[in-house]
Amino acid sequence: MYQQVDRVRHDGGMSKQPKYQQVADALRRDIDSGTYEPGARLPSESDLMARFDASRNTVRSGLNVLVSQGLISSSQGLGYAVRKHEVFELNASRFENLTFPQNGDAYSTDVTNAGRRPHQTFRVELTTAPEYVAQRLKVDAGSRTVLRFCHRFVDDVPWSTQATHYPEWLIEQAPRLTEPGDIAEGTTRYLTSLGIEQVGYADEIATRMPTPEEARLLDIAPGVPVLLWTRTGYSTEKPIRCTITTLRGDLNRMNYEIGDLSARDENESQ
Amino acid sequence: MYQQVDRVRHDGGMSKQPKYQQVADALRRDIDSGTYEPGARLPSESDLMARFDASRNTVRSGLNVLVSQGLISSSQGLGYAVRKHEVFELNASRFENLTFPQNGDAYSTDVTNAGRRPHQTFRVELTTAPEYVAQRLKVDAGSRTVLRFCHRFVDDVPWSTQATHYPEWLIEQAPRLTEPGDIAEGTTRYLTSLGIEQVGYADEIATRMPTPEEARLLDIAPGVPVLLWTRTGYSTEKPIRCTITTLRGDLNRMNYEIGDLSARDENESQ
DNA sequence: TTGCTCAACTTGTTGGTACAAGCTCAGCTT
DNA sequence: AAGCTGAGCTTGTACCAACAAGTTGAGCAA
Numbered sequence A, B: 001m002y003q004q005v006d007r008v009r010h011d012g013g014m015s016k017q018p019k020y021q022q023v024a025d026a027l028r029r030d031i032d033s034g035t036y037e038p039g040a041r042l043p044s045e046s047d048l049m050a051r052f053d054a055s056r057n058t059v060r061s062g063l064n065v066l067v068s069q070g071l072i073s074s075s076q077g078l079g080y081a082v083r084k085h086e087v088f089e090l091n092a093s094r095f096e097n098l099t100f101p102q103n104g105d106a107y108s109t110d111v112t113n114a115g116r117r118p119h120q121t122f123r124v125e126l127t128t129a130p131e132y133v134a135q136r137l138k139v140d141a142g143s144r145t146v147l148r149f150c151h152r153f154v155d156d157v158p159w160s161t162q163a164t165h166y167p168e169w170l171i172e173q174a175p176r177l178t179e180p181g182d183i184a185e186g187t188t189r190y191l192t193s194l195g196i197e198q199v200g201y202a203d204e205i206a207t208r209m210p211t212p213e214e215a216r217l218l219d220i221a222p223g224v225p226v227l228l229w230t231r232t233g234y235s236t237e238k239p240i241r242c243t244i245t246t247l248r249g250d251l252n253r254m255n256y257e258i259g260d261l262s263a264r265d266e267n268e269s270q
Numbered sequence C: 001t002t003g004c005t006c007a008a009c010t011t012g013t014t015g016g017t018a019c020a021a022g023c024t025c026a027g028c029t030t
Numbered sequence D: 001a002a003g004c005t006g007a008g009c010t011t012g013t014a015c016c017a018a019c020a021a022g023t024t025g026a027g028c029a030a
Helices: A019-032 A045-052 A056-068 A104-113 A131-137 A169-173 A187-193 A212-218 B019-032 B045-052 B056-068 B104-113 B131-137 B169-173 B187-193 B212-218
Strands: A072-075 A079-082 A088-091 A118-128 A144-154 A157-167 A200-208 A226-234 A239-248 A252-259 B072-075 B079-082 B088-091 B118-128 B144-154 B157-167 B200-208 B226-234 B239-248 B252-259
Touching: A019 A045, A019 A056, A045 A056, A056 A072, A088 A104, A104 A118, A131 A157, A131 A226, A131 A239, A157 A169, A157 A212, A187 A239, A200 B226, A212 A239, A226 A252, A226 B200, A239 A252, B019 B045, B019 B056, B045 B056, B056 B072, B088 B104, B104 B118, B131 B157, B131 B226, B131 B239, B157 B169, B157 B212, B187 B239, B212 B239, B226 B252, B239 B252
Parallel strands: A088 A252, B088 B252
Antiparallel strands: A072 A079, A118 A144, A144 A157, A157 A239, A200 A226, A200 B252, A226 A239, A252 B200, B072 B079, B118 B144, B144 B157, B157 B239, B200 B226, B226 B239
């Protein structure tokens, strides 16, 4: 009742790759070679079915490979398009950061300097520390922390989320940490003014595919990973904060500058 | 001839999510809640078809979502299993690194200390600098560089690749750079001994999905991104090297330590 | 001119079938 | 005992059909 039409190779007998892979590879080559430029539309599924003599499902499998690799995106009614990447540089180790580390101000300034429009929403909570945070703050698992959460946008595009946890014992000395709303001068400056100075920090950087929650908050397209940046800040005596920043991988690059870079900076022609 | 059997909601009328998403979400919940532990096998596609009253295509779509997110993996004949993650820590900013930055030695030592068995293949080439590298080395696009390429394994699992480019002008002063085979004392120590000292470096960290080439070299499973680490080293006068390390995102985490961390290190009980 | 409707495109979802190919193990053969 | 073979499980590839839903633009109506 269902004839399995001729599965023999038509291509000279050399290929062992499945057809959907051939579709993906061919399209990838076209994109790499500039046939389809970033932002350009790809042929429709129907066109590709004709070009590759394949069924719609097979063509879609091939396209799906490229979507999962973040090379193209699709939208219903519009078609497939080559993704264009725009990267924002994040300076993670400027000296200023030790004294005034990533106050919301530094973020706004950076973005504005790049000619873009920053925007953020803000929230304060009293929560129990997740295992991951408790370890880094050296407090008991399940103990309470102040969570200051920030959701950041650039030109209304979701860019990153930032969750900073402060240990409970800090609240007595720094009650304004629990105040809802921004602390104008920056929390770290506020802490410094109280004699709690951050003298060092440890950064951890990892990457993975986003959770559905993260994908929702950051409006992350299929095939785009997140960059996870954890900064634990220390006074001379104890850990005083743990900041977890979740960045869209397609939009951000982190920079660290260590040692003497005068050779790089002396003629910034590029 | 083809009756579209009853597309009405059976689920109380509340859901608007497509069925394959429901499958993905349900399985994700099961995994998060520990019903299926890391390494455990998931029910077969047939089982899931029964459980969700869905066609094989639909079930596969749902599973495919989780595969693309790196949460599960599949192998033909064996079934689907929950991925387990094992992370290796990479210290990117230890003070020693400024004087003796990532010689193969540091890598081998780190791995051996972790009780693992390191292994690497090595290659030297004279190539034209890619645009990306040429910019960082401040040489003309298309000019030649020495490429020292390293493919690293831990317990025979592909772990990372490292490509270090040296500008052509360095060869005269440091001819051994073109020697095939490892330079025992480490290239940076070798350069230092010639009076070419690396006094600072700039690191850039980005993430994306691997190219097919990278996926092949590092044996990267679907749904796993790569971590791209570029280190440009400077003497007091010029850039002297540019190292691009490609790391499997599921196996690596990078660490930077800046400032005074005595408070962290004084009781390393955890 | 303005605004609406609808046809004609696009991708998204879901159902089905058939066969290929990898893995395991029981059970037979040697 | 050792080794082979094949049944029966698994996922992988490829095809077909139907309808849902988002987008665009031509063309008609106010």
